[in-house]
Amino acid sequence: MxxxxxxxxxxxxxxxxxxxxxxxxxxxxxxxxxxxxxxxxxxxxxxxxxxxxxxxxxxxxxxxxxxxxxxxxxxxxxxxxxxxxxxxxxxxxxxxxxxxxxxxxxxxxxxxxxxxxxxxxxxxxxxxxxxxxxxxxxxxxxxxxxxxxxxxxxxxxxxxxxxxxxxxxxFNANYAFPLFDNDKKIEELLTKHKIPSIALGVIKNGSLQQIRTFGNKKSGQPISSNSIYKVASLTKPITAFVVLKLIDEGVLDLDEPVSRYFIDEDIKDSKYLNKLTTRHILSHQSGFPNWRYLSDDNKLFFQFEPGTKWQYSGEGFEYLRRAVEKKLNHPFEEIAQEKLFNPLGMNNTHYYWTDKIDEKQYAVEHDKNGKPINYEKYTDANASANLLTTVEDYSKFLVHILNGAGLSKKNYSEFLKVQAQEKKGIDWSLGMQMLSDLPNNETAFMHTGGDYGTKTIVIIFKNSKDGLVLFSNSENGMILWQKVISEYFGEIGEEIVRRNLE
Missing domain, CATH: 3.10.450.50 (Nuclear Transport Factor 2; Chain: A,)
Structure with missing residues (x-):
């Protein structure tokens, strides 16, 4: 038998x-x-x-x-x-x-x-x-x-x-990542899942502790700490903090109607036009769809009254970018350089391709079979996507957030608040996903980014001031970030992964 x-x-x-x-x-x-x-x-x-x-x-x-x-x-x-x-x-x-x-x-x-x-x-x-x-x-x-x-x-x-x-x-179950000490194991995982590269930034106690890179930005060309990734929706937290700095300076107000500075022709006659605020947009309560091109007529419209519920929207952030540019009469890239990138030494970060970017350092996107994808060089700013940056630069940005972001106590506390609920266990602050009531009474702020051929994630913790940046130039990168967060942050990481998968 x-x-x-x-x-x-x-x-x-x-x-x-x-x-x-x-x-x-x-x-x-x-x-x-x-x-x-x-x-x-x-x-x-x-x-x-x-x-x-x-x-x-x-x-x-x-x-x-x-x-x-x-x-x-x-x-x-x-x-x-x-x-x-x-x-x-x-x-x-x-x-x-x-x-x-x-x-x-x-x-x-x-x-x-x-x-x-x-x-x-x-x-x-x-x-x-x-x-x-x-x-x-x-x-x-x-x-x-x-x-x-x-x-x-x-x-x-x-x-x-x-x-x-x-x-x-x-093996410290609460705070360890044994893969960091086993380069061969990481390389095996990259090979197994046909992932060309990953770049990791480790933040501990509010400071950048370590940068690790594995694999190739393109065939035969090793990745490095100054390799440039397109990080997709990780653009949104950057945009949010540029705007928060303008609010801190009194240039903008979190709760004033955005229509004071910009009105899109598609919604000029909407009854909700003057109800839309910066707070609604940064917390994904604008009422806009993710992208207007997904609608039958390719036009922008309100799907519900702003502030009444949560719905992820790239259009909202783009709407806000146009309002800021019109208000200040400057391109958003220049505003970001002045308010955020230059002060933090984020010298390799741009909203679009410029002559300052070394294309040889670009981490080319790859499909699920590990084949390179033809990439487009965007030449206009998009407040929601296409940011070009390095793992070191983005880590500097997260360290800045953990240490108050240079904001007044009043405005920084607005970032730390729950602004909207996506679903049970996952809320949103201003520009980032927020997970409260984690083990050890911890609160996490995180965001993911995913376009075809690139998968990225960042996460920081309010109390411990620890964090992690993970960039991958692969369609399969999501597989790896779940493993990294689960193993590196132990019980807290497993809970974060569980909430995002449910």
Whole structure:
């Protein structure tokens, strides 16, 4: 019988690898099973929460382990009680590698009855009065069945267990990123996911601590600390703080109608025209769609009254740029250089291509297969996208924010406030996403940027004044940032990733 079960397990692996279509990671099915996996391991395995396990384990569970043999549900609970939760002084801990998680639906006549979930995880040991340390890693496949409307794990395969070479390697679960100390591992990840390069800026205690770069900006040309990336929507926080500095100087007011300085022809007759303020725009409550070109007539319009709800809008930031330029009678690039870039020494940052940019330093965008993409040299400022910058320059900007941004206490406190709610657990301040009530009573401010062939993310923490910048010139860069944040910031990072994936 064990022989046939082993054959079945192998066939299951082959099916997952070769035939069933994988679901998207933002799909309802993927998110539901990620939560179910969390009950199995985060609650059950890590916290010895038997009630959580009983919610997700099927009464006919079959558990296969390549080193420990096979078990039914009764045997599983007995071994679990003895080996996993029997000694509180020497506790095994499991951590999922989120970027490896995959889900494949199981259907019968198009009706969903189950799913196959696969991934990789690391195992650690937590001893009293010692830092947690890594012991090994493995792969897993779980077959989930829908029973009475609930997901139940009916078959679990745990295989390819391998010990780490340096058993007992120190690992600070709350604040560490072991990949920083393992260049070869990072390079392997880049190769595995066909990512040409990443550039990382590490901020600690309100100062830039480290810059690391891996891979190539283009074939055969290594990335460096002064390599220039197009950072997509990471343009928006820059724009927001240029505007906040103008507000601090009394040039603009956060709550005055933007129509005092600029009116777009498309909305000149709208009843909401004079209700739109700078605060609404910076907190994504303008009422505008993301981009007007997505509408049938290619015209700008209000989808709802400004300030009544949240909706991400690039048009809003562009509208504000035009208002500022008209008010000051200067191009926004010049205003940004004067108010932000020059004072901070952000010498390689521009809203568009200029003769000051060394094209040889450009990190060319790449598709999901690792092939370079033809890029466009924009020659006009866009307040929402296309900013060209380096990881060092953007890190300087974040350090500036963490240390008050040179603003008055009144205006800086406006940035620290929740201005709008995107969804439960994710709010927005002025120009940045805001995640409150994180572990250790921490609050994070973050923003992502993503165009075809480039994926970027920045994150800073209000209390610790730590932060991270990650640029990647790859369509696959999102895979890596989830791993980086989860591992580097430990429990806090995992919570941030979870909230963004839900």
């Amino acid at each position: 064990k022989f046939y079960k082993a054959i079945l397990a192998i066939l299951l692996i082959l099916i997952v690898e070769n035939s069933i279509a994988q679901v998207e990671k933002n799909s309802v099915l993927f998110i539901e099973l990620k939560k179910a996996d969390s009950l199995t391991f985060d609650e059950g395995f890590n916290k010895c929460n038997y009630s959580a396990l009983k919610k997700v384990l099927h009464k006919d569970l079959e558990f296969f382990h390549d080193l420990g043999g096979s078990q039914n549900l009764e045997q599983f609970y007995k071994a679990f009680s003895k080996n996993i939760c029997g000694d509180s002084k020497y506790k095994p801990i499991r951590k999922l590698l989120p970027e490896t998680l995959e889900v494949y639906p199981l259907r019968n006549n198009k009706k969903l009855y189950g799913a196959i979930q696969k991934g990789e995880h690391n195992f650690y040991i937590k001893e009293q009065n010692k830092d947690i340390y890594i012991t090994g890693y493995a792969k897993f496949i779980t077959t989930w069945i829908i029973e009475n409307g609930n997901w139940k794990a009916k078959r679990i395969l745990s295989y390819d267990h391998k010990p780490v070479k340096d058993y007992g390697e120190k």
